[in-house]
Amino acid sequence: MFDVIKGDLEQLEEHLLQDVASPEADITEIGSHLITSGGKRIRPALCLLAAHGGPAFDLARVLPLAAALELIHTASLVHDDVIDAADTRRGAATVNAKWGNQIAILSGDFVFARAFALVAEQNYGGFVLKALADLVGNLSVGEIIQDRNVYQASRDVADYYARIQKKTADFLETCCALGGEVSGMTRADVEQLAAYGHAIGMAFQITDDLLDILETEAQTGKPAGNDIRQGILTLPVIRAMEVSPDAAELERIVTDPEMTEEMAQRALTIVRATDGVERARAKADEYLATAKASLPASLPADIREAFVMVADFIGDREF
Amino acid sequence: MFDVIKGDLEQLEEHLLQDVASPEADITEIGSHLITSGGKRIRPALCLLAAHGGPAFDLARVLPLAAALELIHTASLVHDDVIDAADTRRGAATVNAKWGNQIAILSGDFVFARAFALVAEQNYGGFVLKALADLVGNLSVGEIIQDRNVYQASRDVADYYARIQKKTADFLETCCALGGEVSGMTRADVEQLAAYGHAIGMAFQITDDLLDILETEAQTGKPAGNDIRQGILTLPVIRAMEVSPDAAELERIVTDPEMTEEMAQRALTIVRATDGVERARAKADEYLATAKASLPASLPADIREAFVMVADFIGDREF
Numbered sequence: 001m002f003d004v005i006k007g008d009l010e011q012l013e014e015h016l017l018q019d020v021a022s023p024e025a026d027i028t029e030i031g032s033h034l035i036t037s038g039g040k041r042i043r044p045a046l047c048l049l050a051a052h053g054g055p056a057f058d059l060a061r062v063l064p065l066a067a068a069l070e071l072i073h074t075a076s077l078v079h080d081d082v083i084d085a086a087d088t089r090r091g092a093a094t095v096n097a098k099w100g101n102q103i104a105i106l107s108g109d110f111v112f113a114r115a116f117a118l119v120a121e122q123n124y125g126g127f128v129l130k131a132l133a134d135l136v137g138n139l140s141v142g143e144i145i146q147d148r149n150v151y152q153a154s155r156d157v158a159d160y161y162a163r164i165q166k167k168t169a170d171f172l173e174t175c176c177a178l179g180g181e182v183s184g185m186t187r188a189d190v191e192q193l194a195a196y197g198h199a200i201g202m203a204f205q206i207t208d209d210l211l212d213i214l215e216t217e218a219q220t221g222k223p224a225g226n227d228i229r230q231g232i233l234t235l236p237v238i239r240a241m242e243v244s245p246d247a248a249e250l251e252r253i254v255t256d257p258e259m260t261e262e263m264a265q266r267a268l269t270i271v272r273a274t275d276g277v278e279r280a281r282a283k284a285d286e287y288l289a290t291a292k293a294s295l296p297a298s299l300p301a302d303i304r305e306a307f308v309m310v311a312d313f314i315g316d317r318e319f
Numbered sequence: 320m321f322d323v324i325k326g327d328l329e330q331l332e333e334h335l336l337q338d339v340a341s342p343e344a345d346i347t348e349i350g351s352h353l354i355t356s357g358g359k360r361i362r363p364a365l366c367l368l369a370a371h372g373g374p375a376f377d378l379a380r381v382l383p384l385a386a387a388l389e390l391i392h393t394a395s396l397v398h399d400d401v402i403d404a405a406d407t408r409r410g411a412a413t414v415n416a417k418w419g420n421q422i423a424i425l426s427g428d429f430v431f432a433r434a435f436a437l438v439a440e441q442n443y444g445g446f447v448l449k450a451l452a453d454l455v456g457n458l459s460v461g462e463i464i465q466d467r468n469v470y471q472a473s474r475d476v477a478d479y480y481a482r483i484q485k486k487t488a489d490f491l492e493t494c495c496a497l498g499g500e501v502s503g504m505t506r507a508d509v510e511q512l513a514a515y516g517h518a519i520g521m522a523f524q525i526t527d528d529l530l531d532i533l534e535t536e537a538q539t540g541k542p543a544g545n546d547i548r549q550g551i552l553t554l555p556v557i558r559a560m561e562v563s564p565d566a567a568e569l570e571r572i573v574t575d576p577e578m579t580e581e582m583a584q585r586a587l588t589i590v591r592a593t594d595g596v597e598r599a600r601a602k603a604d605e606y607l608a609t610a611k612a613s614l615p616a617s618l619p620a621d622i623r624e625a626f627v628m629v630a631d632f633i634g635d636r637e638f
Contacts, residue, residue: 022460071342102466105424107459109395111396114456119452120448125442126439137433140426140428193455232595
């Protein structure tokens with residue numbers, strides 16, 4: 001998908017490993033584990049693609065920014081895994097599983113700090129720095145709101161959209177906007193790329209959420225219904241609470257923190273029997289169309305094509 | 320002690336409350352709890368004093384920096400309290416006790432992010448930002464090293480000094496240096512103030528550690544020997560392991576993660592019977608003398624006097 005930045009992404013891996021290295025071997029070990037455990041690198045990829053689209057592209061200048069974005073994402077996942085008491089991520093042991101919660105909390109802080117140190121060294125200016133600081137702030141606020149509202153069956157679709165915006169769309173928007181910004185794109189083009197990033201972010205999270213309803217353990221290695229089990233309501237569930245003949249039963253299940261596995265499976269069955277998944281997929285497609293329409297006219301053909309492929313990939317993905 | 324910056328510190332409290340405010344009432348509530356639960360504000364006070372000593376003092380310019388330093392300290396305490404499972408701090412409930420570990424981890428991230436957002440808005444330049452990012456990184460690294468080495472009776476005094484430098488001295492050094500920096504102090508004067516901050520930081524932590532050996536529950540509301548109980552070796556304990564006739568027994572106790580309260584009390588008795596506390600106090604006094612000798616000659620008399628009072632306060636404090 002990312003042929004045009006394949007070389008950049010290889011350099012990024014090297015960069016990330018160096019970013020988390022420390023004179024303390026313990027720290028380097030934890031950092032390497034985090035970086036080599038993978039990830040799709042969608043955030044730095046969007047930043048690099050956007051930078052390629054600007055008139056003053058300079059890989060040496062944008063690479064630390066792309067790395068900082070991935071480090072912020074990584075740090076936030078490390079803290080999420082402590083919060084969710086998760087044992088594995090992407091098939092590898094989480095930091096909390098391998099080294100304990102204490103080290104995981106501190107490692108997350110360390111990785112956040114390294115991201116800001118990278119940005120400090122580059123003098124990107126207040127705009128970039130403020131965007132990154134606000135991003136971390138909003139990610140935390142979004143998670144706090146989500147945590148405080150679990151097992152409360154809000155049927156408010158606006159709450160759902162506000163939540164996935166803070167969780168995902170704001171981040172992808174920032175990646176696109178800042179990549180364009182440091183490559184000297186015009187303000188108008190930066191804003192259009194930001195709109196693209198926002199829209200694919202919304203589509204990405206909606207798709208993620210509906211796959212959690214649909215997927216089987218054989219496909220993904222994890223059981224479906226994680227969100228329901230954690231008391232987090234997603235678009236198909238909210239729809240089912242409106243239209244299902246079993247809406248009352250569904251609501252009882254999703255608001256019960258003592259939910260058994262049997263109850264979670266029953267909730268999935270109720271949701272799958274409605275048009276909730278289908279409508280969520282249509283909503284994701286709507287966002288992807290918006291995304292493509294938002295791409296600035298000034299983009300070189302190969303970069304535009306790559307951005308379109310990202311959108312198509314999000315629409316097509318089945319896991 | 321801080322008459323010369325009394326008005327500044329009052330404004331700081333207002334600033335801090337606004338810094339942690341959010342459109343989300345839940346967040347504002349947690350933030351207000353953190354700020355109103357107090358703290359000695361030693362870090363922003365040092366920054367403000369240093370700024371007053373520079374030729375281009377501007378309160379509006381330095382106040383956000385002073386606030387950012389206190390927010391970084393606050394965020395790191397919030398995470399420390401999760402790590403230590405602490406119920407109270409400064410007599411108030413910790414965030415983890417009041418809202419749970421999940422919210423506490425995320426609140427710490429939020430407060431870190433707010434600190435960097437403040438700095439981003441002010442365009443202090445790469446020097447200030449890099450110093451703050453490195454500070455957060457070093458705080459985390461210092462804690463990780465400490466956590467991984469608990470209950471290991473290293474007799475290496477150099478390890479101890481390296482640890483308290485990362486934990487405390489680097490922070491106070493940064494507060495002094497950056498306050499001078501944003502007030503247009505010469506590089507040489509900034510470096511002298513940094514040396515002052517480093518030295519009082521070392522003295523402060525040594526004193527803190529020896530008070531943990533000496534103090535009684537009546538004085539402080541918490542039992543003595545917290546460090547020993549947590550497997551953290553401080554200067555008096557390291558000395559006792561060298562000179563005490565009961566050194567072997569002491570070593571057995573402090574390396575035992577299953578240590579009982581009786582064992583901890585016995586360790587305290589062994590340490591108190593040596594010259595460990597007395598020698599640690601002498602070492603702290605040595606640092607305080609270095610601190611005073613490091614103050615730049617260019618400082619106005621009232622500012623110099625305040626810096627000397629800070630050093631004397633650290634030397635005299637008994638709790």
